[in-house]
Every structure is written in structure tokens, then in C-alpha cells.
Amino acid sequence: MTDPSVRQGPARQETELTGGGTTRVVRAGATVRRPVRPWTPAVHVLLDHLARRGFPGAPRQYGVDEQDREVLDYLPGEVGNYPLSPAVRSETALVTAARLLRSFHDSTAELAARLTAGWQFPALEPADVICHGDFAPYNCVFRDGRAVGVIDFDTARPGPRHWDLSYALYRFAPLTDPSNRDGFGDAPQQARRARLFLDAYGCTAPQRAEAVASVPDRLRRLVTFMHEAANRGNADFARHIEEGHADLYLRDVDHVERHRDLWQRRVAD
Template sequence: MNSQEEVLAGGGINRVVRVGATVRRPAQAWSPRVHQLFEHLQTRGFTGAPRSFGTDPAGRDVFGYLPGEVGHDPWTPEVAGDTALTSAARLLRAYHDATADVAASWRDGWQKPAVEPIEVICHNDPAPYNCVYEGGRAVGLIDFDTAAPGPRSWDLGYAIYRFVPLGSAAGPRVEERLALFFDAYGADDALRRATRAAVVPRLRDLTEHMRTAAAAGDEAFAAHIARGDLDHYLDDIALLSGDGFTAAGG
């Protein structure tokens, strides 16, 4: 390892290092799409995602480093606060809006298949651990490996599961924090209903992805399953399917 390389925390699937003002990570088959996405976001004036700098001599993807605090567990009081929640919703809305004009035409080339109806390019893992915060506000999104076209509700379903949060991690203010998130995103009643209905299917998709990757020999996903992550998601699927959440108003 280069002495100037700093291994970044949270890279559960890939080894990610910081070199000065850049981040380096192993290139993948879908890397060209991610670079294209970052370049497009720059043209649209969205600055809450890394910049693309191509590849380095080692063949790794090179992206700009976003300074700030990443919302790893356990959450700090700032990351757990309502300001962090609402700013994340606004950040995700700005990101979605910046991708709406290319989502349908950039259907292929991603790690994950597109989900119909295509409205935006979903981040597909919007969560505090993929958010960069400054002063308690979400200012950046990172780790776009699983990005792919899909409906807003598909991304928002996972976002509310993580940011509110829902399931076994839920606190006493779930409906209040849901309303704060939806209001900050600017979601109408139809999108709120669709988002609630998307939570369980989105978690089922995650469990299938984990199983498929582990069966194909992915050691990181196999390790996640071994430590109980899969069982955790299955428990939350059962919990959210049985408590009337997806049928509730919003």
C-alpha cells in the first residue's frame, strides 16, 4: 500500500482508500456508468456527489473525496437529529431531480437491473452510512455501486427504512419523522403511499442480492450473512409486513 493511502472506514464490500483529495476503489464492470453519472451530475449543478477523475495507474476508480462526517453506527446525536433527516431528504430529492432526464436512456450497464417504471437513477443504498454530514446536515451522497434506473419510491422505500428508521430500529417518533422526511422531499400523497408500499419489496430485493452474491463466491456478502445481517433483514420484513405499516396512511 502506498504510504499516502488511508483506508476508509465503512467499505464493507470494497477496499476503499483516500489519497489526498481523492478516493480510490476497485474498478468494476459498471464503473463506466458511475463515472458517467457523476459527470452528468456536475453538468446539472448537483455537488452532493463525488466528482469523477477516471482511473489511476493501478486501474482503480478515482473519485473526489467529500469532506465531512459519515453517518456510521452508532449514530451521533447530530446524525440522529431531525435536521439530519430533513436535509437527507432534500439532498435525495435534488439528486433524483438531476437524473430524471437521463434515467430512461441509461437503462443498461449498471450492477443491478433497472426497476420499472423508470423515473430517476436510484442510488439504491441511500442511508446515513452513505451520507456525508457537516454541522448536522447531510451534504453529500457516496457509494453509488448499486445505482440503477427505477422509480422514486424504490429509492425512498429504502431511505425511510434507514433514515427514519423503521423495523426493529424504529423509535417512538416513527410517524412524525416519516412526515418530516416526506415533507422535506416534497412527496405528494401518491408518492408517500407508493414509498410505504415499496419498503418490504425493497428489503426482499436486498436479501436476494445478498444470497445471490454470497452463492457466487462474494466473501464480503458471505461474511455479512454469517454475522447475522440477512436474518436481521428477514426479521424486519416480517415485522413490517405484519404491523400494517405498508397499508397505513402517510
């Protein structure tokens, strides 16, 4: 998909967008510019597929610009960066985010079966859908407290639905230890929000149980990835570990496992 304005025309004023993690992202008019990565072609196939399927919650892609950056639609609204605003913490945001994730997954099921290579990470089995890989408030766009868009598909890959559902529960419920300043609510409140999310997604009882049970492993894999990346010389992840992010995730793992019976009674059953 190409846009004749991408590579030519007057100079654009660019504004750096905050909350981009380790990637520098800028806005130029109605577009966003991001570095091209080895997996960008696969992501563009995904975005083109979503556009053809009529999924309204993802940006369209317009190739690369004169600086070899990918060019995407800018989705107006509030991105759920931390600390979360009251609107992003609302039940409306929670429920609409779950419905957005379900719509995204359903729109990708056919593609997952045939686009198994080219992603940043290898496909996971069973490859039922294309997983976003980092479905969280900071990668969702909200308008009037409703989740209307999802951005940043760098960690997308084919996999099972619970790969995204478990991480979404961690971020949206959120299933966090009281020491985590990004979290809120006590365990019973978190259980209620987790059940609301999974019901809004349309999970069956076995899917609810699998999503909750997968949270500790999902976070442990994230910690392992952080350490492996730091050992390979990634300065961003080395800094994150030094700042205590890996230890925070492991405390949250302990919190989830400590309340396993509660999740079973109020979320899975």
C-alpha cells in the same frame, strides 16, 4: 474528466476509509481511490452528468490512477456509519437528507431515459430517475448535522423514485424492529420521522403510500440478493448471512408489516 495529477507526481500517502462495506476505499490527498468495476463507466457518466447539472452533493470523477483505481473527489464531513452519532440521528439530518435525495433524483431524470445499460443491476420500471440504490446514512456526508453529499454509486440504476424512498425510510426513520441495534425509537416515533422525510422530499399522498408499502418488498429483495451472491461464492455476503444480517432484515420486515395500519394513518394519509 481528467486531472493531470492523477497518474503522475510524488507518491501519495494513503489512508484507508472505514465503513466501506465490502469495498476497500482509500483517501489520497483530496481524492478517494476505489476499485474499478464493470459498471464504473456508467457511474462516471452519471457523475459527469450531475456535475454539468450543477448538483453539488456528489463527487467528481477524474478517471483512473496508475493502479487502475477510479479517482473521485473526497467529500469532507462525517459519514453516517453505525452506531449513528446524535447529529446524524437528528431531525436536521433527516430533513436535509430527504432534500438531498430529491435534488439528486430531479437532476437525473433526463439521463435515466437514455442511459439504461451498463449498470451493475438491470433498470427497473418505470425508469423515472437514476436511483442511488443504497441511500442511507452510511452513504451520506454530513456537516454540522446537515446532509450535504452522497457517495458510493455502485448500486445506481434507472428506476422509480420509490425504490430509493423505501430504503431511505428504512434507514433514516428508521423502520426497524426493537431488536435491531442500529435502529432507534418506537413505532409512533418512526412514523413521525418517516412522514417528515417524505414531506421534506416533497412527496404527494400517493407517493407516500407507495414508498411505505414498498419497504417489505425492498428488504426481501435485498435478502434474496444476499443469498444469491453467497451461493455464487461471495465470501462477504456468506459471512453477513452467517452473522445474522439476513435474519435481521426479515425481522424488520415483520416489524413494518405489523405496524401497517400505523404507517397508513400517520405517514401515507
